[in-house]
Amino acid sequence: MIIYGTALLAACHLLGIVLGDLLGAAIGVKTNVGGVGIAMLLLIAARFYMHKKGLLPEVTEAGVGYWAAMYIPVVVAMAAQQNVVAALRGGPVAVLAAFGALAACACCIAAINRVGNKQEDSRIEANLQSLHPVGGLHNVEAD
Amino acid sequence: MLKLIESAVLHNGLVAAFAVVGIVIWVSGILSRRLTFGHVHGSAIAIVIGLALAYWGGIQTGGTKGLADVTLFSGIGLMGGAMLRDFAIVATAFEVQVDEARKAGMIGVVALLLGTLLPFVVGASIAYAFGYSDAVSMTTIGAGAVTYIVGPVTGAAIGASSDVMALSIATGLIKAIMVMVGTPIAARFLGLKTPRSAMVFGGLAGTVSGVSAGLAATDRKLVPYGALVATFHTGIGCLLGPSVLFLATKAVVG
Numbered sequence: 001m002i003i004y005g006t007a008l009l010a011a012c013h014l015l016g017i018v019l020g021d022l023l024g025a026a027i028g029v030k031t032n033v034g035g036v037g038i039a040m041l042l043l044i045a046a047r048f049y050m051h052k053k054g055l056l057p058e059v060t061e062a063g064v065g066y067w068a069a070m071y072i073p074v075v076v077a078m079a080a081q082q083n084v085v086a087a088l089r090g091g092p093v094a095v096l097a098a099f100g101a102l103a104a105c106a107c108c109i110a111a112i113n114r115v116g117n118k119q120e121d122s123r124i125e126a127n128l129q130s131l132h133p134v135g136g137l138h139n140v141e142a143d
Numbered sequence: 144m145l146k147l148i149e150s151a152v153l154h155n156g157l158v159a160a161f162a163v164v165g166i167v168i169w170v171s172g173i174l175s176r177r178l179t180f181g182h183v184h185g186s187a188i189a190i191v192i193g194l195a196l197a198y199w200g201g202i203q204t205g206g207t208k209g210l211a212d213v214t215l216f217s218g219i220g221l222m223g224g225a226m227l228r229d230f231a232i233v234a235t236a237f238e239v240q241v242d243e244a245r246k247a248g249m250i251g252v253v254a255l256l257l258g259t260l261l262p263f264v265v266g267a268s269i270a271y272a273f274g275y276s277d278a279v280s281m282t283t284i285g286a287g288a289v290t291y292i293v294g295p296v297t298g299a300a301i302g303a304s305s306d307v308m309a310l311s312i313a314t315g316l317i318k319a320i321m322v323m324v325g326t327p328i329a330a331r332f333l334g335l336k337t338p339r340s341a342m343v344f345g346g347l348a349g350t351v352s353g354v355s356a357g358l359a360a361t362d363r364k365l366v367p368y369g370a371l372v373a374t375f376h377t378g379i380g381c382l383l384g385p386s387v388l389f390l391a392t393k394a395v396v397g
Contacts, residue, residue, distance in 0.1 A: 009230070009233060012233060013229065013230055016233065017229075017349075023378075024296060024378065024381075027382055029376060029380045031292070031296055031377065031379065033378030033379075034374055034375040034378050035374070036232055036233060037371055037372070037374035037375050039232050039233045040232070040235075040236035040370070040371050040374070041371075043233055043234075043236045043383060044236050044239050044241060047237060049389030051175045061237070064237045065234075067231050068231065068234040069239065071165045071221075071232065071234065072168070072186050072189070072359050072363070073161075074222060074231045075223070075228070075352075075355055075359050076164050076189045076192075076193045076223070077160060077164050077193070077219050077222040077227075078193075078223035078224075078352055079150070079190045079191075079197065079323065080164075080167075080193035080194070080196045080200070080209055080210040080211070080216075080219050081200075081208045081209040081211040081223050081353075082197045082209050082316065082320065082352075083197075083201060083209060083316060084194055084197045084198040084201055084209060084316075085198060085201030086207065086312070086313055086316065087313050087316035087317045088198075088317075091313075092273070092308075093269060093270065093284070093314070094313035094316075095317055096273075097246040097265065097266040097285075097287070097288045098288060098315075098317035098318040098321060099263065100266070100269055100288075101265045101289075101316075101320065102262075102318060102321055102325070102348070104262070104265050105258060105262060105349075106329060106332070106333060107346040108257055108261060109254075109333045109334070109340075109343055109348070110332055110333050110334055112343050113334030113335070113340040113343055113344075114334060115206055131151075136360045138270050
């Protein structure tokens with residue numbers, strides 16, 4: 001049943017958010033700490049466990065895969081509700097601070113990614129090529 | 144007749160949003176093939192169109208939620224809101240190769256810390272250069288350069304004025320938009336090819352919205368790795384901002 005996949009996803013999502021809130025409260029900040037990241041780890045673990053037990057038929061996987069494939073449309077809707085007007089009104093301080101921060105980070109990312117083990121990278125790349133998103137390749141093309 | 148259609152759309156907000164976003168993505172695909180011969184990813188164009196629509200919506204209504212403030216398009220608010228966004232991000236974890244993620248774990252943590260510290264220092268310095276020389280304002284604007292949620296959370300905790308808070312949010316928003324649009328352009332320079340590189344990117348670039356949209360427009364397969372790290376970014380920023388970073392700033396400028 002396709003709903004089993006979606007329900008599994010929902011359960012991981014909610015549990016992750018709750019744990020993130022608890023973590024936030026435990027270290028005394030007024031926000032959720034990594035709730036979505038924890039939910040992702042839970043889903044990875046659940047998939048690993050259920051796959052081994054043979055509890056994960058293709059239809060159930062499709063219940064998660066649909067939402068993974070809906071990811072880009074959701075991101076487009078997210079972009080459409082940003083407060084772009086306020087961002088542009090921030091003036092030179094906001095623009096410069098954002099740009100400066102990003103430039104520093106971009107150089108850092110480029111440096112770390114160049115230093116990274118070249119051999120390992122090429123192996124990972126080979127793996128990546130054989131890795132297809134859940135929705136299947138035909139969905140990615142439309143993205 | 145027109146009224147009939149209007150009320151149908153109004154009463155089915157989320158469904159209407161699916162249709163609108165579908166059209167935007169369809170148009171983007173055509174633009175990508177015809178205008179750029181596939182050089183610019185269709186989803187990158189779709190995100191830029193989304194931002195342009197958000198600007199139009201903001202001008203039309205004077206609201207803060209872009210296109211979602213236009214009553215006809217209110218469903219966009221639900222579809223692109225935090226709930227469905229996080230739901231879809233969690234779903235992408237199904238594609239994560241556990242071994243790759245584990246191997247990049249340590250470098251992900253380093254990237255997270257650098258990704259909090261670097262933007263903060265740059266943001267606070269630029270605030271100082273523009274005359275915001277008290278520790279509270281510098282910390283708030285610097286925190287805004289981390290993400291647009293860290294900014295106001297930090298500002299509220301240390302008692303910043305509302306114009307500084309607005310500036311801090313604007314800084315974070317501009318950063319998110321720059322990451323969304325700039326990532327596919329800078330992908331080669333950033334070395335964005337592997338899961339490991341995506342995790343470094345997620346930690347350093349920060350903002351979940353920026354990272355998730357930027358990676359989506361670059362290479363869909365890298366999204367879960369970047370998002371996995373980036374989701375910890377705001378939490379760490381909110382933890383360090385009002386505490387360690389504020390005290391450090393206060394120690395430096397007095």
